[in-house]
Amino acid sequence: MTSAVPAAAAERAGWLRAEIERHMHAYYVLDAPTIPDAEYDRLFAELQGLEAAHPALARPDSPTRRVGGAVLDGFASVRHRVPMLSIRTERDTGPEGAAAFDERVRKALGFAPGEPEVEYACELKFDGLAISLRYESGVLAQAATRGDGETGEDVTQNVRTIKAIPLRLAMRDPPAVLEVRGEAYMSHADFERYNARQRAQGQPTLVNPRNGAAGSIRQLDPALCAQRPLSFFVYGIGEVIGLDLPATHSGVIDLLESFGLPVNGERTVTAGAGGLAAYHRAIGERRARLPFDIDGVVYKVNRLDLQEALGYVTREPRFAVAHKFPAQEELTQVEDIFVQVGRTGAITPVARLAPVFVGGVTVTNATLHNEDEVRRKDVWRRDTVVVRRAGDVIPEVLMVSQRGPREPGDWFAMPARCPVCGAEVVREEGEAVARCSGGLYCAAQRKQALLHFAGRRAMDIEGLGERLVDQLVDAEVVRTPADLYRLGLASLAALERMAEKSAQNVLDAIERSRRTTLARFLFALGIRHVGEATAKELARHFGSLEAVMDADEARLTEVSDVGPVVAASIARFFRQPHNREVVEQLRAAGVQWAEAAPARPARGALAGKTVVLTGTLAGMSRETARERLEALGAKVAGSVSKRTDYVVAGAEAGSKLAKAQELGVPVIDEHGLNALLEGTHDQ
């Protein structure tokens, strides 16, 4: 059936081969991947599809004929006695993917619809580097990478540095040969710790944990590898001599576990397509909370005799598939790089991206932080970039994957003048950010200042959002925060798309905001370097607004957390007649708070204690917890350090909890928090 191959298909296949080879080289040899895994998989799958449809296209040197990458010169070659095969990836990332695999298996085994469900072993698909460990008479004799599946690299010295791997099996009569296959990976905690240390020393950091694992194993100097802590999970076997194996895959893994080999606890045994889909869903939900990266799950027919019956198609087993999750990294194009003007005048470059679905949402914008960042990543308009949306929320441009045409207009230049007000853009010596010098003459800064003033943690004016502020400032109805308190129903209702009802709601919210606290008011003014914590400290120390306004820099420096830079900023703010005028107008408009005596020492049973909140609390909001703790004299900080007294961990606590455990800071749960709040109440 060697029918003629369409020229277009042949050309496409040739291009795919070259492209895949290029990325393979970058990934395996240079340890510098140029495209996300998902994109690579798509290219690979397309080539596989073409070669399957047109067998005449298949060539022995096609990348589809091998599993991994080239052998480096630096390591000795190792021939695998039993090949290390790769597992086919199920393309459909929904529940249908599980059903399709189950159906293929049943059909190949000749199971009729009425017959019982097939039993499957389900495991995580770790995102690391596949390694084969060879134990001879129970002693670790050799470790090898997958390489091309037939021949890998001898990385025994480096693998020995992985503490999870036993150098000797925990068993009495070890078999002559036991080869086990597994994945070397870097946990999130180890990845963070390594990068923090590298950053502190001004050394290059790792892009992601997978690169960390691959890069470490391939270090020619084992001492360097040892500095990058890796972990390991075993998920299969290779050559075995002198050992009776159980009848199922799950039995084999249990047996390996009993020998002291590290296996993952998330594995399970299930039956039928429904069981597979349930596992895929359950792990998908847990994925973000796992302490290491996975890119999917793996299903294997559990009975080894059935595995043998199913056999292999070319180089891929028919008894197993990898079922992936939606990618957290994707490729997209930079349509434009534009700048935003912040409250302090900071000019921030932002990449507008061709909309791309990554990590569950469609992303269109990603910050590029500052000019240096744009240069470091060398991003131009029309470049194709890798966008990541990791366990957290904020999308990030990781790197350029493919350069665009890069004509002069594609280059990003920091504008010399503010795009909003035309004032000069200034970048101070030694600072990373460029700023618009227009101050409050700049409409963008005025808008941001108003939004900050109305913010939830400041004056808390609900309903005064971006759209409304835009309109009010553009129509020149509002110039300063004081103008807000002069707004009437008529001027609001005159605005576009503003119903009388919602106009009234905003007016009510403005009205309510008149009663506030000194700390909130000071924070709302938006003085540079005065955030929430500093505003609170100022309010506590001075007691009244007049005292703060009249304090000179020496007096201000007496406040804790206020040094020369912050003091100068505060004094400068209150020296400006315009600012004093706005403050006066606000007070005249009825903005008020309860006056307090200055520098009242912190009281309450938690005085002097520092508490950090993390995760979601069931019984109260984090905001409430914070208020109650502060009422008892505690300081609620944002990050964990040695000096933290307690970390309160709610549901889905993340890195702060990990940090607390690492530093040995006491961790209490919501129950413990209540005990703390109530216990101290009684005293």
Next chain:
DNA sequence: GATCCTCGAGTTCT
């Protein structure tokens, strides 16, 4: 003077 610790500021999308 160096190091550690906090705080401030900016950011995305539903």
Next chain:
DNA sequence: CTCGAGGATC
């Protein structure tokens, strides 16, 4: 959440 930078501490 992350980075940068100011403040505190040793």
